[in-house]
Amino acid sequence: MSPISMLLIGFAMSTDAFAAAVGKGAAMRKPRFPDALRAGLIFGVIEAITPVIGWLLGRAASSYVEAFDHWIAFVLLGALGVHMIINGVKPDAEEADEDGDKHRGFWHLAVTGFATSIDAMAVGVGLAFLDVHIGVMAAVIGLCTLVMVTTGIMLGRVLGSMIGKRAEIAGGVILILVGSAILYEHLSGAVG
Template sequence: MSLWEIFLLAVALGTDSFSLCVGLGMGKIKRKEIIALSLTVLVYHIVMPILGWFAGDLTGRFLGKVATYIGGAILIYLGYKMIRHGISQEEELPHVTYNLVGLLLIGLSVSMDALSVGFTLGTVKVNLWFVALITGIVAGVMTLSGLLLGRRVSKVLGERAQIVGGLILLLIAGKLIFRG
C-alpha cells in the first residue's frame, strides 16, 4: 500500500467518528471531554487494526454486532436527550463523554470498522504498525475536527443546535443499528 492509500484508508475509517462528533459537539461538550474523546478514538483506531490482524473473523463479527448495538443505543439516548433539551431547555444534558464507560463505548462503536480492516491487512504486504499509527492519528484529528465544528455550529444556532445535533445522532444510530 502506498502512503496515499494508507491515508485514504485512515480518512475512510475516521468518517464515522467525524460525523458522530459533529452531533456530539452541538451539545454542551467541555474542552476536557473533547480532548478525552479525541484521544480515545485515536487509541482505538491504533489498537483495533492490530487486534483485527490477530483476532479471528468470528470474534470480530461477534464483537462488532454487540458494540454496534450498544453504541446505537447510547446514540439514541443522547439524541433523544439533546432534542428534548433543545425543545424544553429545562433538563441538563447528559455528559456521557465525560463518563469513562461512555468514552470507551463511543470509541469502540466508531472503531469497529478498523477491526475489520485489520483482518484484511493480513492479506496485504504492509507495515501493520505504521498503518495503525496513521489510522489512529487521522481518526483522532477527524474526531477533534468534528467536535470543534459541532461546537462552532452550536454557537451560531444557539439552543436549536441541540435539536440538530440530536437528529444527527439519531440518524447515525439508525445507520449503526440497521446497516448490518
C-alpha cells in the same frame, strides 16, 4: 500499500468517529478543547488497537486464503463502505441528550469509540492479506481519528449533525475506492 492509500484509509476509518464527535459536540453545552482532545485520545487509541486485532486474526487465516486475498480485501472494504454510506443517508435514531455532561464520561466515550472502531477491525482483517506494516497503519488510523474527533467535537456546536452524516458518506466512498484499487492492482498484476 502507498502512503496516500494508507492516509485515505486512516481518514475513512475516522469518519464515523467524526460523525459521532460532531453529535457529541452539538450535545455539549460548550465543548472546551481539553474535553475534545481527551475524547480524541480515547477514540484514537481504541481505533488504533482494533485494526491490529483484526490483522492478527487475518494473519492466522492468511495461509488458507492466499489465492483470493485481494477479493477478501475488496469485499470487506466495499461492504464497510456501503454500510457507512447507508448509515450516512439514514436519519439519526437517537436524539441529543439535554445534559451534555453525560456525553463526556470516560466509559461512555470508550463504548462509543469501540462501536465506531468495529469497521477498523474488519479493515485490519483485510490488511492482513496485503503488503502493509500494521504498526504504521494502526498509528495512521489512530492519529487521523484523534484529529477528526477533536475537530468534530469543537465543530459540533456550530455545524450540528448535518456535516457528520456527509463525512460518513465520504468515508464510505473512499473505502469502496481503496478496495477497488486493491483489486485492480492484484488483477492487473496477475494479467501483466
